[in-house]
Amino acid sequence: MKLCIVTHNVIKGDGQGRVNYEITWEAIRRGHYVTLLASQVAPELRENSQVQWIGIPVKGWPAEIIRNIIFSWRSAIWLHQHQSEFDLVKANGAITAIPADVNAVHFVHSSWLKFSAFKATSKSFKNVLNPRGVLYDFYQWLYTAANARWEKKAFSQAKIVVAISNQIAKDLLEIGVAPERLQVILNGVDLQEFSPGTTDRKIWGLPDGVPLALFAGDIRIPRKNLDTVLQALVKVPELHLAVAGITEGSPYLQLADSLGLSDRVHFLGLRHDVPQLMKAVDFLVFPSRYEPFGLVVIEAMACGLPVITAQTTGAAELVTPESGIVIPDPDDAEALAQALLSLASDRALRTQMGKVARHIAEKHSWERMAKSYVDLFENLNS
Known part of the structure; x- marks a missing residue:
């Protein structure tokens, strides 16, 4: 042919x-x-x-x-x-x-x-x-x-x-x-490139000894919904957030500062080492307002990470209650805060969800x- x-x-x-x-x-x-x-x-x-x-x-x-x-x-x-x-x-x-x-x-x-x-x-x-x-x-x-x-x-x-x-x-x-x-x-997803493991957070200047979530996407536009993530993060004071995405032209650095989150939100810029970065975090948060699929979701799952996403993200259909949390409304900061708290406060839950997430990713x-x-x-x- x-x-x-x-x-x-x-x-x-x-x-x-x-x-x-x-x-x-x-x-x-x-x-x-x-x-x-x-x-x-x-x-x-x-x-x-x-x-x-x-x-x-x-x-x-x-x-x-x-x-x-x-x-x-x-x-x-x-x-x-x-x-x-x-x-x-x-x-x-x-x-x-x-x-x-x-x-x-x-x-x-x-x-x-x-x-x-x-x-x-x-x-x-x-x-x-x-x-x-x-x-x-x-x-x-x-x-x-x-x-x-x-x-x-x-x-x-x-x-x-x-x-x-x-x-x-x-x-x-x-x-x-x-x-x-x-x-x-x-x-x-590439199951070899994205695989479970651990790595030193200091490579990215990220703090040890604290729960750490990852947000990855284009943070110059509202569609990816980092603003609601930051609003929810205010209500989970023990949680830190690593943000991978182009910072030039993004309003979210200023928003994080205005919300008093500068010490807990770590803007890393555009990253070409996301597979390694995923080995340094505890879970992914990605409640996009409209996402046809969302490769970052299945990539995180392949790395053995639990995922918090929204029903408006296409890959949410892969996220079961045993592998992550799917919120109905991406703009519901309260529901998102509860989801963040659930994973940030329970290491055993994260571990179990991560294993299931990897198993699901292996089918795709x-x-x-x-x-x-x-x-x-x-x-x-x-």
Whole structure:
């Protein structure tokens, strides 16, 4: 089979990129030939004789929305000329203007648009917003609104639409995707890279002898919901929090200071050593307001960590009462505080939950996910 995958990146260190990286390797193992229409591809794939990389350069353009438009336009021109050469084309969302046979959906922008950055912003968050933050919020809203329009057309044109979680499947049904064209394939995790263990907290300047939670995500935007985590943390005075995420342009350092949390919240910046960092903490807290899946959830579970998340996070469907805590409302600071207290105060509970979490994660390897995708491709092509 000759397969074409249209995606921005095919690399390990990227959510959608990792999915397509694993799919490509599984297709190679089965003897298929893969053309990658992408801006960036891992060297080990570029060197493989069964892989053809068609580069779509977008570097240098000033904003993501512009880069995406350029990518869509350039990839569509190439596909218009070469699509007939392939047995199947896979794309992600509204990435290209040419219809794909399989469209894998990692985000439903129209669902997030219902909340919008402004509606989702809490009062405490607004109090510390600066003009740059307001502009960033407006840009996020514009980006989301544009994608919401483009993606509906892309989904309607695909033979099969793959949702990366049951939450995304529900969102897709709400915007008119027919159930018979919809399939759910959950994202996976690297069970070797993310594994249980311990490491010295001093590597990151984190305190010993205290319960320590981890929050990891983009802390420049309200969607990830660090503001509610900080509000809840006020009510759990013995708990410390490590925060992994880009701090430039984030209002949460100021918010933590205004809440009197500066000595208990440790902003670590963008981290490329999250698997090691997870070995230094006691549990993950990630109550995102809207998260199609949330790789950080299953990665923490693979590390043997209990997880506190919200029903609005796609990966919450993996979190059982024996492996973590799922709160119904991501903005319920009181419920979140109770969840934090439950884990912060009970080492034995954390240990038991962590074991169950690892067991659940072991059922969701990247290899298993990739096999499901390639099985789908082969069935469609049979």
